[in-house]
Amino acid sequence: MSKTLFVHIGHYKTGTTALQVFLERSDALLAASQFEYPDIWKHHSKHSAFAFSILRAAGVDKIMYDYRDPTPPQAMWANLFDHIRSVGQQNTLISSEEFMRIGQFPKAVDILQAIMDNRPPDLNVKAIAYLRDPGSHVASWHNQLIKMNFPVADISAALDGDIEDIHFDYRRALEPWMKVLGRENVIIRPYIRDPANPAALHYDLCQNIGITATEGAITVANDPNPRFDDRVTELVRLMQNMKFPRPTINAIRNQAVTYLTAQDAVRYGGSDGISKARVQSQEALSWLSDIPNCPLPLDSFATSLPTAPDPETVNTQLLLGFVFSELIQLRQRTNNLNVTGLETRIAALEAKLAAKE
Known part of the structure; x- marks a missing residue:
């Protein structure tokens, strides 16, 4: 009897952690559709060892998260294939966004090809991947690298080195899987993020691989992998690259988030003054246009009504405001130091040390 192995290969920053936590906690739901999310080689809800073993055998040593298991990839995958044959479920599902990196390294693709060529003849293998637009993906992955405390350049420079091509070149990420498994066996889906329905992505995965999940059957907890504000x-990235201690970075980041949250409450808590001013400005210009021989360039005025600053400018100003507030507080603390008293205490301590010597 033939069986099917589904490999959820990512992409990064497409809800993979949320899906993995859901799959790990849904044994009964999966079993009802003849699916298993196995414990074999699973760690932190995901099956990254199957990808890391291939990447390490291909000579990859960057972003390996201290992976040290010496098991060769051929042995690890053979162990998985034996497990699939031994269980009663028709379908097996494994998941790791690290699978997506295999396309970055030709030698890793060759190893994957050899493993799939040697799988049991009655085992079908299918891959499923979720993609989001490259712009938001790259920004989100850059954010994630900083969150994970990786030294990383600004996003422009990072795209020329720190950020691998698979994060924006989706052909490089997916074409190797299509060549290994066959185009018909690679399912590509758009990443879904619907605040009104947090389980939308989970239902989409179930529907597209054959897991029956009726409405209300899936409940979603809080995001297990929230991104930095x-x-x-950028503030965190600079501190990391300057080798600030992690506790210091976390403390300053938390202070910044608290400051920005307070500023947001002020910004969004009142009326929309810009919209009101625009309406009144336009009405005043209309009134002026009715004045005979008005010398004002009203058409030009109409193209320059009060306008809210763009979000990027606002956020830059807010962050500068936080930095200046920290500098002001530091200056105040310095000015309030009792330098004379401090010098007296230091002199007394030095005298005691000298006496003991």
Whole structure:
């Protein structure tokens, strides 16, 4: 009897952690559709060892998260194939966004090809991948690298080195899987993020691989992998690259988030003054246009009504405001130091040390 192995290969920053946590906690739901999300080589809800073993055998040593298992990839995958044959379920599903990196390294693709060529003849293998637009994906992955405390350049420079091509070149990421498994066996889906329905992505995965999940059957917990507030990402990146201690970075980041949250409450808590001013400005210009021989260039005025600053400018100003507030507080603390008293205490301590010597 033939069986099917589904490999959820990512992409990164497309809800993979949320899906993995859901799959690990849904044994009964999966079993009802003849699916298993196995414990074999699973760690932190995901099956990254199957990808890391291939990447390490291909000579990859970057972003390996201290992976040290010596098991060769051929042995690890053979172990998985034996497990699939031994269980009663028709379908097996494994998941790791690290699978997506295999396309970055030709030698890793060759190893994957050899493994799939040697799988049991009655085992079908299918891959499923989720993609989002490259712009938001790259920004989100850059944010994630900073969150994980990787030294990384600004996003422009990072795209020329720190960020691998598979994060924006989706052909490089997916074409190797299509060549290994066959185009018909690679399912590509758009990443879904619907605040009104947090389980939308989970239902989409189930529907597209054959897991029956009726409405209300899936409940979603809080995001297990929330991103940094984008407004503090650059601040954190600079501190990391300057080798600030991690506790210091976390403390400053938390202070920044608290400051920005307070400023947001002020910004969004009142009326929309810009919209009101635009309406009144336009009405006043209309009134002026009715004045005979008005010398004002009203058409030009109409193209320059009060306008809210763009979000990027606002966020830059807010972050600068936080930095200046920290500098002001530091200056105040310095000015309030009792330098004379401090010098007296130091002199007394030095005298005691000298006496003991």
